[in-house]
Amino acid sequence: MSTRAVLITGANGEIGHGLVSRLTEKHPDIHIVAIDVHPLSKALQDQCHEVIVGDVLDSTMIDRLAAFYDFSSIYHLAAILSTKAEREPVLGHRVNVDGTLGLLELAARQARATGENVKFLFPSSIAAYGLPDVATKMRAGKVKENEWLDARTMYGINKKYCEDLGRYYNWYYRQIDPQPTAAHVDFRAIRFPGLISAITMPTGGTSDYGPEMMHNAAAGKPYDCFVPESATLPFMTMPDAINALLQLEETPAKNLTQVVYNIGAFSVSARDFYDVIKEAFPEAVVNFKPDVLRQKIVDSWPANVDDSWARKEWGWQPEYDFVRAFREYLIPAVKERYRT
């Protein structure tokens, strides 16, 4: 008899950390199966039914999971972020695309075996967009899901392609089989803006300058910011990102007309980050030393996103705007984290 469970890949990552805790708070009886290439902290392990230290590309591990569990939902968070994937493109493609394909197949097998849809929650990214230059970006304003989709990074291309794979598994999987399956993969993706957590430091991303500036200021370390003061991206706090995933997971399928949704909270420049961080940490030393090559990636991502589909279809609304995010969540929490 298989155990009914929820699978989280990349559970030790920035989103995974918060998601495990929020899910166990919300559903104390939940069985979470967590996978990560790195071991989870003891506190996180204690909240999981099983923790597997392993690679999402390991098909033997995936087969084993299929044999022992019935997953109602899969949160496939494991990924190589944009800067790292640009340094190691083939690795990025393997993990981001082949890893996702393996998990989608697991979900499809399970849907076939149990006759019940398996929800597949996928964090996509503003990296799926590709604007040609900063002038066009600033003119474009709030970008809609179906605009400016010429992604320029390996990570962005991977995310965009996985959205298409998800759409395929959702609507067209094995479409010429004479016997259609009774259940399918219910794929739902969110294109996240840059995420800022007070608890964890990001690794390998290109939107990391915001969180890095804040964590370094709180730790009393100088920071060289790799984009100019004017660089602007949409950002969001980690609690809002996790709310969004949970909210989208809970929305009845009949309410959803899309498989991919933008969500926004606030759009800010690196200078805006600097000002609010300097106010909280007057001793902070931040030098703007743009790395032209990484800056070009930021220039190709939208300054803001149009999230009206998410607002209309599943009631998306961020809890934190820029001022509240720093005043009520980020600054108090990072001060606490780095208190000596």
Ligand code: SER
């Ligand atoms: N934050 C991610 C990155 O910078 C984008 O989704 O890679």
